[in-house]
Structure formats: C-alpha cells, structure tokens
Amino acid sequence: MTAPPSERARRAADRVLPALVAAGSSLPYGLLALRNFARFEMRSWDLAIFEQAVAGYAGLGAPIVDVKGPGFNILGDHFSPATALLAPAYRLFPAAQTLLIAQVLLIGWASYVVTALAVRRLGLAVGVTLGLCCALSFGVQSAVDAEFHEVAFAAPLLALAGAAWVERRWTAVAAWSVPLVFVKEDLGLTVMVVGGLLWWAGQRKLGLITAGCGLAGFVLAVLVVLPNVNDAGRYAYVGTLGGEAGVVETLLAEPWTKLTTVLLTFAITGFAAWFSPWALVVVPTFAWRFVGDVPYYWGTDWHYSLVLMPVVFCAAVEAMERRPRLRWAAPLAAGVTVVTLFGSPLSTLLDADTYRDTPRAEAGRAAVALIPEGASVETDIALLGHVVTGHQAYWTGTIGDVVPEYVLFDTSAGLGSPADPAAWAQSEHGGAWREVFSKNGVVLAERLTAR
Numbered sequence: 001m002t003a004p005p006s007e008r009a010r011r012a013a014d015r016v017l018p019a020l021v022a023a024g025s026s027l028p029y030g031l032l033a034l035r036n037f038a039r040f041e042m043r044s045w046d047l048a049i050f051e052q053a054v055a056g057y058a059g060l061g062a063p064i065v066d067v068k069g070p071g072f073n074i075l076g077d078h079f080s081p082a083t084a085l086l087a088p089a090y091r092l093f094p095a096a097q098t099l100l101i102a103q104v105l106l107i108g109w110a111s112y113v114v115t116a117l118a119v120r121r122l123g124l125a126v127g128v129t130l131g132l133c134c135a136l137s138f139g140v141q142s143a144v145d146a147e148f149h150e151v152a153f154a155a156p157l158l159a160l161a162g163a164a165w166v167e168r169r170w171t172a173v174a175a176w177s178v179p180l181v182f183v184k185e186d187l188g189l190t191v192m193v194v195g196g197l198l199w200w201a202g203q204r205k206l207g208l209i210t211a212g213c214g215l216a217g218f219v220l221a222v223l224v225v226l227p228n229v230n231d232a233g234r235y236a237y238v239g240t241l242g243g244e245a246g247v248v249e250t251l252l253a254e255p256w257t258k259l260t261t262v263l264l265t266f267a268i269t270g271f272a273a274w275f276s277p278w279a280l281v282v283v284p285t286f287a288w289r290f291v292g293d294v295p296y297y298w299g300t301d302w303h304y305s306l307v308l309m310p311v312v313f314c315a316a317v318e319a320m321e322r323r324p325r326l327r328w329a330a331p332l333a334a335g336v337t338v339v340t341l342f343g344s345p346l347s348t349l350l351d352a353d354t355y356r357d358t359p360r361a362e363a364g365r366a367a368v369a370l371i372p373e374g375a376s377v378e379t380d381i382a383l384l385g386h387v388v389t390g391h392q393a394y395w396t397g398t399i400g401d402v403v404p405e406y407v408l409f410d411t412s413a414g415l416g417s418p419a420d421p422a423a424w425a426q427s428e429h430g431g432a433w434r435e436v437f438s439k440n441g442v443v444l445a446e447r448l449t450a451r
Helices: 005-038 046-058 081-092 096-122 124-135 138-145 150-166 170-182 187-200 204-229 247-252 255-267 277-291 308-322 324-341 345-350 359-369 421-429
Strands: 376-379 392-395 406-410 432-439 442-449
Touching: 005 096, 005 124, 005 138, 005 345, 046 081, 046 096, 046 392, 081 096, 081 150, 081 170, 096 124, 096 138, 096 150, 096 308, 124 308, 124 324, 138 308, 138 345, 150 170, 150 187, 150 277, 150 308, 170 187, 170 204, 187 204, 187 277, 247 277, 255 277, 255 308, 255 324, 277 308, 308 324, 359 406, 359 432, 359 442, 406 421, 421 432, 421 442
Parallel strands: 376 392, 376 406
Antiparallel strands: 406 442, 432 442
16 A cells, blocks of 8 residues: 555654764864864874774785884774774875775764664654754764774674664664674673673673673783784783772773863763663773773773764663653753854864864975885974885884884974984984985984995
C-alpha cells in the first residue's frame, strides 16, 4: 500500500534534515581546519606524527614516525591501527590536508547518525535541535581546532553504537563498539562498559563477549603490543597515571576545572543525558583523563572530549524518549550551545583576518617550497606540520644522531629555536651550512658539506 503524501514527505524530511545538519556543520569545520593550516597556526606536533604514520601505511610499510625519533614505530606509542584506513586516500592525495578533511567527514558522519536518531525518536523539532547541539558542541569544535587525532574514528562508531542502544538493536551495539579497540588502547575500557550495559539490559552472553573483547583489546595493547614495539620496552604513558603526586592527589588537583568539564559535557544536552544508563560510557574517558598528570587532559580544549559528544547526545535521546517531560531540556541544550559559541573556534570564521594569510605564513610557505622533495629536514613544532609532506621530517627535540640536509626554524615563535640556524646547525651537526632563506622570522639553512 502506497504511503500518503504527508507520510512520504515526513520520511523524506527524516532523511534530508539530518544530512543537512551534517553537511551544514562539516563545511564550516572543513573551512576552519584548512584556514588554520594555511595560516600556519601553531597547535602541536600531532598532525605531523599522524601524517608520517599514514604515509607509512600508504607505502605498504610500517607506520614509522621519525618525528618521534628516527625509525620510531608509532604502534609503540599509541595502539591506533585504525589510522591505516586513511592510507588509500593519502596515497591519492598525499598532504596533511587529507587528514584534516578526513576528520571532518568522520565527525560529520557521527553528527548525521545522532541527528537521524533524534529525529526518528523525538520528532523533527527536538531531533534537529539536538543534532545541531551535537554538531556544534565544544568537544567537536575543539577537536577540529586541534588538527587531526585518531579518536576521530571513534566518533561515528560511538554514535552508531549509541543509536543501536536506543533502538534496542543489541547485536549492532556490540558490532559497532568492539572496533573501538583498534582506535586507541584506552577505548578497550569503554568497550568493557558497553558490554556491562548489555549484560545489565538482559543480553548476558552478548554482554560478556563484548566486555571480554574490550578487556582483551586493552590488555593486549597495553601489556603486549605497545611494550614490545616501544624501544623502552614499556607502555609510554603508564607514568602519567598519577605521576609523581600519586593517583589520589592528581585526581583531586584543580577540582573546579574537572567539575566544569563534567558539568559542561552534560549541560550541552540540557542535562537530559544524566537520565540514561548509556551515559556511563563516558566514565572510562573521564577516569583516565582526571587521574592523568597532564593538565591538558582536564579541561575542555583539545580533542579529548570528542569521544564524549556522541555518547551524551545518544543518552539524551534515550532519556527524552523514555521520559517525555525531559524534552524541555532541548531548549536548555540549545541555549548552552549558543553560549559556548561565543569565542569558540567556529566564531573565528566571522573574522575577516581568518581569510588572510599572515606574513609569517607566506614566509613559511616560501621556505618549504625551497626544500627539494625527499630531502631531510630538521624543524620546530611551529613549522613541522608543513614539512612532512614530500620530505623526511624530524623534530629538533628527537632527531638523535641524524644529520639533516636542511634546518628550518621559526625564530620568532617563542619556542627557543636558534636565532641563527646556520651557525647553530654547524655547531650541532658539523660541516658547513649556509642560510638560503630568511623572512619574518622563518629561516632555512642548507648543509653544504658533511661533518
């Protein structure tokens, strides 16, 4: 029997509106990521690390990341083989921007899944509102602003698992959750929590299998793969848990920062997520972040909250569906989201300067263009992400005994880089060097003779 026109229109809207939310957020995020890169905005060395790893996979080899040290296998740092999925795209388009756009698309996929779920279960108005709040949430914005990280793969997986949970598709919950163990080692703990929730929901066997997969993935990564690949023979980040102060002292450090992070994570759902058991999936991520002795983990910046966003919004959908009175939380969520937009990364797209290349960026681009393809380069974090493509890049802090063909530094970035790179390179590496480019603090020096 043919559905009436009104029903067909509603079904079309159920499909189209989530796609519009995903596309409408992905476009500005892509623009933000590309403009940050074009302007040589300083973030960290992570984009360079991941590009070298993906380049290794694209070349059908190991993910060697010389940025971390000559010959360093990144699987000895974090267990993130999921990044190999980007190898085909990188082989076609070998550039850092490929990773940036891939991350935006993965986040857009997650936004689509959350919005489509919300629309199906709560109707167009509330559903689209929650979808927009998820797409514009601080965790998503901070992740895009922080360039690329492997947890981008976790966003759609957690959205799909959360949607399956809300709709009681138990096998799909497990199927979308278990691959998280290949995204990052700590996510095995998240899979364990998902397994526990399945067990609690009455899916005893499936829950135990899922939890077992999570535990096995975590143990194998942390106790077997990472120590055996790492040159030091241990998991590199075990020392961050508590640090010198101890676990309890670190957990209690800066309590207002941590409390603010937790409250904001739930406030962007109008606190509706609190009323769903699926919200427990956030616990492992908060746990390792708050007992880690790295202050960057504790706040709302960087990429650390990205994995929480699809979780809390799927939890909010379940809570609102089960308790219709909680739908009042949707306008509250919208209000919180609007407030967080002020001064956010996305707000920089309203600034005309965002679309102008700075003199420093122009100088950096000109200097990199002078380096022959395939040449070895030692550089600082300010320029590292722009040197990896087509070159053998090293960070000045981990280059070891390697003698590069070029050194490239941003002498005005406040990173402690040498004021006279040519003289510094001669002293540090020996041989004769000459300066071949210097403008707006960006200096490139070339090795003339070996030591």
